[in-house]
Amino acid sequence: MDKIAVIGAGTMGAGIAQVSALAGYQVVLYDISEDVLHKALTGIQVSIDQGVARGKIAAEAAKTAKVALTLTTSLAEAAPVDLVIEAAPETIDLKRQIFDELESLAPAHTIFASNTSSLSINVLASATQRQDRFLGLHFFNPAQVMKLVEVIRGDFTSETTLAAALAYVARLGKTAVLCKDTPAFIVNRVARPFYGEAFRLLGENAADHTTIDKLLKSLGFRMGPFELIDLIGCDVNFAVTQSVYEVTFHDPKYRPHPIQQRMVESGRLGRKTGHGFYEYKE
Amino acid sequence: MKVVVAGERPFVEGIGRLCTQAGYDVVLYLVEDFNTAVQSGWAMADAANADIAIELHNESAAAKEELLVSLAASIPRDALLLTSALATSTTQAAAWVPRPERVVGFGVVPPLQQQGMVELAAGLQTSDESLQQAISFARHLHQKPVIVTDGPGLVRARVVCCLINEAASALMEGVASAADIDKAMKLGANYPFGPLEWGDYIGLDTVLGTLTGLFNEWGEDRYRPSPLLRRMVAARKLGRKTGEGFYNYPKGD
Numbered sequence: 001m002d003k004i005a006v007i008g009a010g011t012m013g014a015g016i017a018q019v020s021a022l023a024g025y026q027v028v029l030y031d032i033s034e035d036v037l038h039k040a041l042t043g044i045q046v047s048i049d050q051g052v053a054r055g056k057i058a059a060e061a062a063k064t065a066k067v068a069l070t071l072t073t074s075l076a077e078a079a080p081v082d083l084v085i086e087a088a089p090e091t092i093d094l095k096r097q098i099f100d101e102l103e104s105l106a107p108a109h110t111i112f113a114s115n116t117s118s119l120s121i122n123v124l125a126s127a128t129q130r131q132d133r134f135l136g137l138h139f140f141n142p143a144q145v146m147k148l149v150e151v152i153r154g155d156f157t158s159e160t161t162l163a164a165a166l167a168y169v170a171r172l173g174k175t176a177v178l179c180k181d182t183p184a185f186i187v188n189r190v191a192r193p194f195y196g197e198a199f200r201l202l203g204e205n206a207a208d209h210t211t212i213d214k215l216l217k218s219l220g221f222r223m224g225p226f227e228l229i230d231l232i233g234c235d236v237n238f239a240v241t242q243s244v245y246e247v248t249f250h251d252p253k254y255r256p257h258p259i260q261q262r263m264v265e266s267g268r269l270g271r272k273t274g275h276g277f278y279e280y281k282e
Numbered sequence: 283m284k285v286v287v288a289g290e291r292p293f294v295e296g297i298g299r300l301c302t303q304a305g306y307d308v309v310l311y312l313v314e315d316f317n318t319a320v321q322s323g324w325a326m327a328d329a330a331n332a333d334i335a336i337e338l339h340n341e342s343a344a345a346k347e348e349l350l351v352s353l354a355a356s357i358p359r360d361a362l363l364l365t366s367a368l369a370t371s372t373t374q375a376a377a378w379v380p381r382p383e384r385v386v387g388f389g390v391v392p393p394l395q396q397q398g399m400v401e402l403a404a405g406l407q408t409s410d411e412s413l414q415q416a417i418s419f420a421r422h423l424h425q426k427p428v429i430v431t432d433g434p435g436l437v438r439a440r441v442v443c444c445l446i447n448e449a450a451s452a453l454m455e456g457v458a459s460a461a462d463i464d465k466a467m468k469l470g471a472n473y474p475f476g477p478l479e480w481g482d483y484i485g486l487d488t489v490l491g492t493l494t495g496l497f498n499e500w501g502e503d504r505y506r507p508s509p510l511l512r513r514m515v516a517a518r519k520l521g522r523k524t525g526e527g528f529y530n531y532p533k534g535d
Contacts, residue, residue, distance in 0.1 A: 146469070148466060177466045179458045180456055180457050182457045186466040187470035193444035193445050198441065201437055205431060206430055206436075211428060214399070215430075215437045216437075219391055221474060222472040223472075253504035
């Protein structure tokens with residue numbers, strides 16, 4: 001496998017394209033918007049140059065990676081590759097439409113992967129005629145830094161497809177964990193109580209948010225739940241909570257907390273608005 | 283000052299070490315020894331001149347009650363009685379013993395650190411004087427006291443046990459292997475330990491006891507212990523202390 005297409009040049013797509021190019025793959029980055037593509041390219045170049053300056057990326061590898069990365073707004077140009085990684089917005093209809101179009105454009109051997117964090121791999125795969133060559137590759141933000149990739153097997157993913165995907169993840173220098181196609185996969189699911197219990201404790205007046213953060217950091221968590229939610233964005237955290245709650249048919253353990261909704265509806269979204277559970281001065 | 287520490291591994295060793303390092307005269311009892319000792323009579327003598335007693339038994343509310351009642355009967359009337367508020371609230375624990383005003387709840391999650399934090403909680407019966415004594419005792423142990431509202435698990439053990447429970451549910455459902463679940467949480471969410479290895483370290487009986495305490499207190503499904511956790515405890519696969527839990531621990535490890 002040496003040619004890869006990344007569909008969607010947002011934060012995750014750009015990050016995946018960058019690490020793939022640095023690992024020596026030929027990478028085509030696709031987006032419907034020229035503007036988004038050029039912003040992504042600038043971001044990738046800046047990030048690679050910073051890596052070189054910090055001694056983390058060899059000058060030669062940086063040069064090769066920049067040449068290996070091309071941009072396109074044509075799905076037909078992106079399709080003739082060995083692996084397509086879709087990193088489009090988290091909407092089922094949009095993703096299915098992309099895979100449906102790719103099905104007729106890509107060669108038979110091309111493996112399709114989705115970077116979805118919440119949608120079912122089986123449902124996405126059903127938009128194609130190649131469910132054996134379909135799987136999930138869930139990267140974590142920022143993809144340039146985070147070492148983990150959740151490799152999600154659909155019911156029909158073949159061993160050959162899985163082996164190829166694992167080889168790709170290994171070549172990126174990342175660690176793969178194998179995961180069944182279940183709601184929120186591993187990390188986003190197992191982490192639910194970290195946020196859920198923190199909101200409960202706050203709502204019960206067990207302690208204030210600063211104390212809860214301080215206590216959990218004392219155990220070695222790098223960030224407390226409320227600092228982390230401010231970083232992720234209260235809106236994004238609330239959306240993930242709601243999505244897990246919905247796809248589990250309202251399993252009560254995943255029920256969102258009224259504090260989450262109140263924060264989002266008051267526009268206190270965290271760092272990005274300068275105010276969440278904490279205040280952020282310019 | 284003499285401190286009696288009674289309960290389960292690894293809590294007893296951890297708290298015992300902190301007390302010894304702080305210069306207290308320490309007597310440690312693992313719960314099975316303590317019950318034998320109470321029956322044979324010699325524990326009474328050992329605890330009779332204690333200034334502080336620390337209970338660390340959270341396998342179940344019933345087991346905790348039994349130990350607390352024994353401890354309370356063995357120590358002087360005015361000794362401070364610290365209860366680990368995991369399997370029950372401080373208020374519930376205090377209600378089982380005479381002179382409940384001397385009972386203060388606390389919360390720790392292994393592995394304990396030398397410059398750590400301890401959560402302290404007053405039960406509805408706890409006197410201000412007892413709480414102040416508990417605060418100054420925590421400071422002597424180089425543990426920063428943080429006052430929180432009473433309830434099973436207080437803050438940290440509640441969050442950590444719920445994480446372990448969710449990881450156990452995922453494991454039971456075959457979402458991923460134990461090793462991959464732990465790896466994912468460490469690399470994907472920057473957790474200090476994988477939840478399953480953490481459970482093995484804390485002791486799965488204590489994790490189950492804490493979750494059961496939360497479930498009974500709130501009556502809500504979110505605290506329902508994973509059946510896998512219940513079965514592992516039933517099979518005495520409690521983690522490091524019995525040599526087998528989510529992982530295997532060769533003897534002497």
